[in-house]
Amino acid sequence: MKKHNFSAGPSILPQEVLLKASEAVIDYNNTGLSLIEISHRSKDFVDIMEKARALVLELLGLEGKGYKALFLQGGASTQFLMVAMNLLEKRAGYLNTGAWSEKAIKEAQMLDDIYQVASSKDANFNYIPKGYTIPEDYDYFHCTSNNTIVGTQLKSFPNSPIPMVCDMSSDIFSRQLDFSQFGIIYAGAQKNMGPAGTTLVVVKEDILGKVSRKIPSIMDYKKHIGSGSMLNTPPVFAVYTSMLTLEWLKGLGGIAAVEEENEKKARLMYSEIDLNPLFKGFAAKEDRSYMNATFTLENENLKETFESMLKEAGISGVNGHRSVGGYRASMYNALPIDSVKALVEVMSELESKA
Amino acid sequence: MKKHNFSAGPSILPQEVLLKASEAVIDYNNTGLSLIEISHRSKDFVDIMEKARALVLELLGLEGKGYKALFLQGGASTQFLMVAMNLLEKRAGYLNTGAWSEKAIKEAQMLDDIYQVASSKDANFNYIPKGYTIPEDYDYFHCTSNNTIVGTQLKSFPNSPIPMVCDMSSDIFSRQLDFSQFGIIYAGAQKNMGPAGTTLVVVKEDILGKVSRKIPSIMDYKKHIGSGSMLNTPPVFAVYTSMLTLEWLKGLGGIAAVEEENEKKARLMYSEIDLNPLFKGFAAKEDRSYMNATFTLENENLKETFESMLKEAGISGVNGHRSVGGYRASMYNALPIDSVKALVEVMSELESKA
Ligand SMILES: Cc1ncc(COP(=O)(O)O)c(C=O)c1O
Ligand SMILES: Cc1ncc(COP(=O)(O)O)c(C=O)c1O
Ligand SMILES: [Mg+2]
Ligand SMILES: [Mg+2]
Ligand SMILES: [Mg+2]
Ligand SMILES: [Mg+2]
Numbered sequence: 001m002k003k004h005n006f007s008a009g010p011s012i013l014p015q016e017v018l019l020k021a022s023e024a025v026i027d028y029n030n031t032g033l034s035l036i037e038i039s040h041r042s043k044d045f046v047d048i049m050e051k052a053r054a055l056v057l058e059l060l061g062l063e064g065k066g067y068k069a070l071f072l073q074g075g076a077s078t079q080f081l082m083v084a085m086n087l088l089e090k091r092a093g094y095l096n097t098g099a100w101s102e103k104a105i106k107e108a109q110m111l112d113d114i115y116q117v118a119s120s121k122d123a124n125f126n127y128i129p130k131g132y133t134i135p136e137d138y139d140y141f142h143c144t145s146n147n148t149i150v151g152t153q154l155k156s157f158p159n160s161p162i163p164m165v166c167d168m169s170s171d172i173f174s175r176q177l178d179f180s181q182f183g184i185i186y187a188g189a190q191k192n193m194g195p196a197g198t199t200l201v202v203v204k205e206d207i208l209g210k211v212s213r214k215i216p217s218i219m220d221y222k223k224h225i226g227s228g229s230m231l232n233t234p235p236v237f238a239v240y241t242s243m244l245t246l247e248w249l250k251g252l253g254g255i256a257a258v259e260e261e262n263e264k265k266a267r268l269m270y271s272e273i274d275l276n277p278l279f280k281g282f283a284a285k286e287d288r289s290y291m292n293a294t295f296t297l298e299n300e301n302l303k304e305t306f307e308s309m310l311k312e313a314g315i316s317g318v319n320g321h322r323s324v325g326g327y328r329a330s331m332y333n334a335l336p337i338d339s340v341k342a343l344v345e346v347m348s349e350l351e352s353k354a
Numbered sequence: 355m356k357k358h359n360f361s362a363g364p365s366i367l368p369q370e371v372l373l374k375a376s377e378a379v380i381d382y383n384n385t386g387l388s389l390i391e392i393s394h395r396s397k398d399f400v401d402i403m404e405k406a407r408a409l410v411l412e413l414l415g416l417e418g419k420g421y422k423a424l425f426l427q428g429g430a431s432t433q434f435l436m437v438a439m440n441l442l443e444k445r446a447g448y449l450n451t452g453a454w455s456e457k458a459i460k461e462a463q464m465l466d467d468i469y470q471v472a473s474s475k476d477a478n479f480n481y482i483p484k485g486y487t488i489p490e491d492y493d494y495f496h497c498t499s500n501n502t503i504v505g506t507q508l509k510s511f512p513n514s515p516i517p518m519v520c521d522m523s524s525d526i527f528s529r530q531l532d533f534s535q536f537g538i539i540y541a542g543a544q545k546n547m548g549p550a551g552t553t554l555v556v557v558k559e560d561i562l563g564k565v566s567r568k569i570p571s572i573m574d575y576k577k578h579i580g581s582g583s584m585l586n587t588p589p590v591f592a593v594y595t596s597m598l599t600l601e602w603l604k605g606l607g608g609i610a611a612v613e614e615e616n617e618k619k620a621r622l623m624y625s626e627i628d629l630n631p632l633f634k635g636f637a638a639k640e641d642r643s644y645m646n647a648t649f650t651l652e653n654e655n656l657k658e659t660f661e662s663m664l665k666e667a668g669i670s671g672v673n674g675h676r677s678v679g680g681y682r683a684s685m686y687n688a689l690p691i692d693s694v695k696a697l698v699e700v701m702s703e704l705e706s707k708a
Contacts, residue, residue, distance in 0.1 A: 003385075010393065010587065013388070018391075025379060037372075073427040106571070110571075196390070196394065196588065216465075217464075218428065237592065
């Protein structure tokens with residue numbers, strides 16, 4: 001039986017994507033060769049890469065607006081460094097909303113001066129700071145749109161006077177936004193876009209080329225753009241599977257369609273957390289993430305029962321991150337609402353039992 | 355029909371590996387979940403990573419000798435930079451044997467001073483320089499064991515007084531060597547080890563920690579070692595498929611067994627190149643690569659006939675690199691000798707026709 005997969009990442013992908021990806025590992029498109037044993041310079045693969053890059057801009061509404069999409073390696077963690085290498089000249093402003101923001105800050109600090117415009121560390125990151133000012137003489141402003149670990153999400157973005165860089169690793173393609181307000185968007189594929197192994201970077205070209213530091217080739221966005229996202233051998237399988245997921249999303253009706261589904265799933269999940277006296281949400285209500293719902297079970301004695309009921313129902317991946325504890329239900333694009341229904345049912349069954 | 359796949363990389367993998375990898379994309383080990391949608395922190399994946407890392411050291415004969423194996427992202431090209439970041443303090447010596455060595459040199463030069471101990475650029479890299487001296491007060495010596503583009507290979511390595519770093523992207527696991535003579539070995543997976551998307555790095559731990567520069571976390575071998583090669587989300591599919599290929603190699607009898615096969619394939623290939631008057635080898639005979647045989651067709655008028663005969667015989671991927679021209683037959687571990695026979699047959703048939 002297929003499980004209800006609430007994993008925080010790597011995480012659930014559409015079943016039809018898995019089937020096509022699996023098929024391509026044996027024989028790609030009746031070529032008599034596996035997708036993973038052909039040259040990345042072959043027409044077959046170049047077409048895949050170009051299609052993936054074009055789908056990104058189309059789905060984000062960024063076509064013809066001066067943006068380029070790149071499929072890189074190294075995870076979002078490598079972007080913590082690349083962003084600073086490519087943009088940091090004097091000083092940058094960071095919004096600190098969780099463990100991932102903190103890592104981004106630490107990595108950028110290796111290179112130069114970083115200023116935290118605001119932080120919610122004082123409350124274990126259970127809310128999103130508001131009302132801060134972004135200094136207009138800084139190089140860029142960095143934020144994390146969705147905080148995967150604590151389950152908070154930026155519902156709106158500041159009007160930034162400098163290029164805004166956003167780590168969207170855990171909510172890219174999940175909701176409609178004016179994506180043209182960002183200078184750089186980056187996201188590890190392994191939540192809403194594909195398998196682990198590739199990182200999407202969407203860059204507004206005109207913000208590049210303004211730092212004096214020598215940028216190593218493999219860290220240079222301009223070089224990656226210049227080579228069509230093939231500066232070196234790309235992670236073929238991860239790019240192909242991402243392309244399939246983007247096609248699936250387009251087929252659904254794009255971000256608008258999936259956003260509607262995501263809202264339904266989140267509403268269902270959070271109503272249960274709120275109404276069920278056994279559970280308590282971790283994040284401040286107004287800042288709750290539609291992707292990762294974090295909650296605790298108030299009565300420790302029910303833990304074992306709850307977890308065996310989850311197992312019984314085929315629900316997997318809901319354990320919370322070690323730094324927060326409790327539970328975390330990740331409800332990415334590919335998670336069917338039926339999985340949320342199954343989880344909510346177990347939670348309410350626990351209530352009737354208790 | 356399955357083709358004879360001479361692709362230079364990404365390149366042929368064992369059929370049984372492709373089948374198992376394809377299966378895992380649907381359902382890993384009867385878990386009811388795809389390999390690519392489970393947490394990399396799950397026992398299932400941690401076991402895969404640990405097995406892959408252990409197999410590397412076992413196959414290279416490096417167990418208990420102070421080495422650690424890492425599966426990173428970013429390709430061998432990222433290692434050009436990481437090596438320098440982790441080891442370069444004052445000056446490093448590089449052996450320049452081809453386009454890949456040159457790129458390694460250029461990237462390291464971004465950080466500090468590089469000295470070319472020898473180069474074969476004068477002859478379009480068709481030979482391997484010998485008799486050079488490695489200064490003993492340098493930080494490390496870097497070489498490329500196999501030059502994928504031009505088809506040359508180091509048959510022996512210098513007795514280096516300083517840590518020797520080797521890019522083995524295109525011949526790792528293909529021949530027996532005393533691997534303990536190296537301080538760092540790195541290799542993109544996509545030739546002899548697996549699909550594109552992961553890079554093997556084998557590091558002798560005691561050569562690390564000697565530079566004064568601040569190393570960004572994601573570039574720091576020590577940090578990757580400290581986190582068991584899971585500093586951030588690893589490229590799950592590429593690591594698993596590499597692990598399967600390493601298991602396959604162990605099952606064959608390890609490097610000793612595959613080396614014997616590789617020698618047979620190379621002998622067959624080069625005899626045809628030498629004996630057939632229509633073809634001419636590119637590389638100096640004594641430095642010829644057992645992995646990539648480069649050759650030209652002397653008579654341009656036969657090009658079309660030759661290429662349609664190749665196609666007819668189901669032979670793919672033998673076009674030479676644009677910088678060298680002609681043809682390149684890549685004969686990595688997973689290429690069956692029957693494929694070489696098929697190619698040689700076409701070459702000799704061309705001779706009888708001409
Ligand atoms: C918001 C966010 N940023 C960054 C990362 C790190 O991504 P990676 O492991 O691909 O480096 C994660 C991983 O979960 C994340 O959720
Ligand atoms: C010897 C050698 N080094 C480095 C590379 C670059 O590897 P990557 O594309 O994984 O960065 C290659 C690629 O073919 C290679 O053959
Ligand atoms: Mg977080
Ligand atoms: Mg409640
Ligand atoms: Mg070369
Ligand atoms: Mg000849």
